[in-house]
Amino acid sequence: xxxxxLLFLGLFISCTAEKSSKETAKxxxxxxxxxxxxxxxxxxxxxxxxDKTGITVxxxxxxxxxxxxxxxxxxxxxPADLLMTVDAGRLVRAKEMGLLQxxxxxxxxxxxxxxxxxxxxxxxxxxxxARVIVYDKNRVNADELSTYEALTDAKWNxxxxxxxxxxxxxxxxxxxxIANKGKENAKIWAEGMVNNxxxxxxxxxxxxxxxxxxxxxxxxxxxxxxxxNMINSEDPNEVEAGNAISIFFPNQAGxxxxxxxxxxxxxxxxxxxxxxxxxxxxxxxxxxxxxxxEANYEYPVNPNAESSExxxxxxxxxxxxxxxxxxxxxxxxxxITFDEVGWK
Amino acid sequence: xxxxxxxxxxxxxxxxxxxxxxxxxLAIGLFISIPALSILFYLFNGVGEMWQHITTYxxxxxxxxxxxxxxxxxxxxxxxxxxxxxxxxxxxxRFRSLIESLLFLPLAIPSYIMAYTYVGLLGYQGLLIGWLQxxxxxxxKIEMMNIQGLIWVLSFSLFPYVYVGAKTxxxxxxxxxxxxxxxxxxxxxxxxxxxxxxxxxxxxxGGLFLVIxxxxxxxxxAKYFGINTFTTGIFRTWTAxxxxxxxxxxxxxxxxxxxLLNILVKWYRRKKSYALRITTLEPEQRKRVLLSGxxxxxxxxxxxxxxxxxxxxxxxxxxxxxxxxxxxxxxTALLTIALQxxxxxxxxxxxxxxxxxxxVYFSRxxxxxxxxxxxxxxxxxxxxxxxIIGIGIIRSSQxxxxxxxxxxxxxxxxLFYGSSVxxxxxxxxxxxxxxxxxxxxxxxxxGKYLSESSYLLASSKxxxxxxxxxxxxxxxLVSSFLLVFVDILxxxxxxxxxxxxxxxTLATKSxxxxxxERVAEAAIPALLLIAxxxxxxxxxxxxNKINEKSPKEANRFE
Numbered sequence: 001x002x003x004x005x006l007l008f009l010g011l012f013i014s015c016t017a018e019k020s021s022k023e024t025a026k027x028x029x030x031x032x033x034x035x036x037x038x039x040x041x042x043x044x045x046x047x048x049x050x051d052k053t054g055i056t057v058x059x060x061x062x063x064x065x066x067x068x069x070x071x072x073x074x075x076x077x078x079p080a081d082l083l084m085t086v087d088a089g090r091l092v093r094a095k096e097m098g099l100l101q102x103x104x105x106x107x108x109x110x111x112x113x114x115x116x117x118x119x120x121x122x123x124x125x126x127x128x129x130a131r132v133i134v135y136d137k138n139r140v141n142a143d144e145l146s147t148y149e150a151l152t153d154a155k156w157n158x159x160x161x162x163x164x165x166x167x168x169x170x171x172x173x174x175x176x177x178i179a180n181k182g183k184e185n186a187k188i189w190a191e192g193m194v195n196n197x198x199x200x201x202x203x204x205x206x207x208x209x210x211x212x213x214x215x216x217x218x219x220x221x222x223x224x225x226x227x228x229n230m231i232n233s234e235d236p237n238e239v240e241a242g243n244a245i246s247i248f249f250p251n252q253a254g255x256x257x258x259x260x261x262x263x264x265x266x267x268x269x270x271x272x273x274x275x276x277x278x279x280x281x282x283x284x285x286x287x288x289x290x291x292x293x294e295a296n297y298e299y300p301v302n303p304n305a306e307s308s309e310x311x312x313x314x315x316x317x318x319x320x321x322x323x324x325x326x327x328x329x330x331x332x333x334x335x336i337t338f339d340e341v342g343w344k
Numbered sequence: 345x346x347x348x349x350x351x352x353x354x355x356x357x358x359x360x361x362x363x364x365x366x367x368x369x370l371a372i373g374l375f376i377s378i379p380a381l382s383i384l385f386y387l388f389n390g391v392g393e394m395w396q397h398i399t400t401y402x403x404x405x406x407x408x409x410x411x412x413x414x415x416x417x418x419x420x421x422x423x424x425x426x427x428x429x430x431x432x433x434x435x436x437x438r439f440r441s442l443i444e445s446l447l448f449l450p451l452a453i454p455s456y457i458m459a460y461t462y463v464g465l466l467g468y469q470g471l472l473i474g475w476l477q478x479x480x481x482x483x484x485k486i487e488m489m490n491i492q493g494l495i496w497v498l499s500f501s502l503f504p505y506v507y508v509g510a511k512t513x514x515x516x517x518x519x520x521x522x523x524x525x526x527x528x529x530x531x532x533x534x535x536x537x538x539x540x541x542x543x544x545x546x547x548x549x550g551g552l553f554l555v556i557x558x559x560x561x562x563x564x565x566a567k568y569f570g571i572n573t574f575t576t577g578i579f580r581t582w583t584a585x586x587x588x589x590x591x592x593x594x595x596x597x598x599x600x601x602x603x604l605l606n607i608l609v610k611w612y613r614r615k616k617s618y619a620l621r622i623t624t625l626e627p628e629q630r631k632r633v634l635l636s637g638x639x640x641x642x643x644x645x646x647x648x649x650x651x652x653x654x655x656x657x658x659x660x661x662x663x664x665x666x667x668x669x670x671x672x673x674x675x676t677a678l679l680t681i682a683l684q685x686x687x688x689x690x691x692x693x694x695x696x697x698x699x700x701x702x703x704v705y706f707s708r709x710x711x712x713x714x715x716x717x718x719x720x721x722x723x724x725x726x727x728x729x730x731x732i733i734g735i736g737i738i739r740s741s742q743x744x745x746x747x748x749x750x751x752x753x754x755x756x757x758x759l760f761y762g763s764s765v766x767x768x769x770x771x772x773x774x775x776x777x778x779x780x781x782x783x784x785x786x787x788x789x790x791g792k793y794l795s796e797s798s799y800l801l802a803s804s805k806x807x808x809x810x811x812x813x814x815x816x817x818x819x820x821l822v823s824s825f826l827l828v829f830v831d832i833l834x835x836x837x838x839x840x841x842x843x844x845x846x847x848x849t850l851a852t853k854s855x856x857x858x859x860x861e862r863v864a865e866a867a868i869p870a871l872l873l874i875a876x877x878x879x880x881x882x883x884x885x886x887x888n889k890i891n892e893k894s895p896k897e898a899n900r901f902e
Contacts, residue, residue, distance in 0.1 A: 070841060234672070331584070
């Protein structure tokens, strides 16, 4: 019996044990990246980094919340060097939870504008996405559009499409409105939006664009990144829907269009901090920033980087200069407001 | 007072009654209950700060939706599952055995993938809509993204659980029952509703129980359709309201409800235990009535509906998307991922089946019967939302690592983070019930006589297990191994959070693209996953057919 148990245990370990990263990180050059981004572009970029520096990048992909939970539980034993998310809010939260550390890099502080990095340099934005209004070219005239707030006007009754409030991009938009206009006004705005919904929120951003083509509503609030992807999709239906709409950048006369960022921070217990900084600097470099724009339709944060043809064709716009940290701080408040007004 | 004396009485005889098996049961039981205990531990901290908000604004709504979903899905999958099972058991027709196997296959498609395919099929410019327009129907789209749509998707992906349960019962009915009914003048309709259905009800309810579990655990499909359920509420509480304490509380309520349901099912089964007694009678001759005439077409369509909506149409949609993205998505890296999935699934399924056998037999040999409550805990993992199990496991493994480094000075972190040990452990916790239940049920069928004869002939318990009991159970072992294997291949939340970075599975690969709203790109890994699972399922159904002989074998031994 004892033999059987031993055999069992031995098999269990031998079948599954691989070399630890925490160990390997110290012997040779490798870093571990926890990321919520799972784009093919990122894979190609990581490959470029590995070829250039000889540093191996181990990637763990899951949702930001799960990764943060993992980091917190792992504590100082964590193999992770970097945490990468698709929104600023999670990075702010990670900082609050004490999962990140301050980084000193002249390159990063000079390259990335102040608005797009943490005040203590705990995290850095890498790419920007704008949350814009898209509208049907025939049914809506661009002159009728102005701000997010104007969408609560009675003329848009039963015309607005947007996804559910469980989505982080909507939560960030709401947080920005709370920050800019105050909690009371934000709640009034949300109520007005709910009244004008063409349907109960459902599906993802792309589904909202498709619903415009299907005539379920006239305009939608979506992320620019998805429009780029739809226009270049392999699926002819998506291409058609992507081409049937125009993009409008709201709030140009006021604070500017709401933007959110994808960013990265170095973890508090990073086993290989030096290589991790090198990786972040690489991602912020002009060449890689242009790749983000070209292949993944995200706006670069590095002002020296050119954005792609497609992004340029949408025109330049005034960005909301609200400190991104606010989005994280007000995230919970935003969700509570959504619940209060019944935004599903 | 009486209880107290009872406990002291038990403790007094602890030494007398315990044996080595008690120790092993205790060890395995504790080993498996670690995540459940750690979640229990968090409950003592009370609810979190957002509890008031949760109960005011969404708890009621979320519970209501979950109840509607459960009722709707149960009703629809019950109708589909039992009618299909009845027809394939009672009648003979062309392609019967092909259709019988096809009816298993909806289980091969993860429900969130099925949700995406239905929006692709029936949405604006959808594939199926296009065909319907071509035959002259003036349709623009059929709205799937609502609660009816979700009931439809979940029912067609989960009805095989009911189908399998019903089919096993219908096939084992003694011949004498139908003969008596017919002699007494019952029509076949009356026979079905008044006799066959009530007799098969324990198995059907067992199947429905699994359907309800899956409905409660579904996150992807409900989230995509914008339906707020209890499970999406747990995630909202955890991630958006940043209140993990309340999220764990909500999970605990869910687990309590499922426990209650489980007790109800057990109670019902015991009440209807005549269904078990009849299996000792001579099983019905499997001579099926040949279908003909108008009836034939009606029955064919009853069978084709689930095959079409549960498997063929979603697969056609995936094939179309796969065709669009084939050139970018199909490469050797994907095959490596497929092999990795198979390997991890195989290793984990092996451990799960071994663990089930140990738990079944050790607890039988153990004399301290009260230790057997661990069996209950062992099956609890099937109902806790995956992400919550993930938290429980990460937290408890962290405590173990800290213990080793603080008190023993050993760094064992690499064992946990650099390998699949934790992931496989999580699979064991999650899926033990899937293999434990059939192994326990079938091991009871053979009775004690053979094992006792073997002990009389001076064989040890272990030797008897390997020489007699396991060989008798071989069919059950293989089929439960494969069922666990299939579940692991489809598993998503635990795999995402606990896997080492060198590992990727087809499910995580497909999810990555779907999560980024690139459904067409998700199709190729999803199709590969479905193909592998389908092969396994077809093998299981073939294997079960051979197995149909074995109850007879068992009877002979008694």
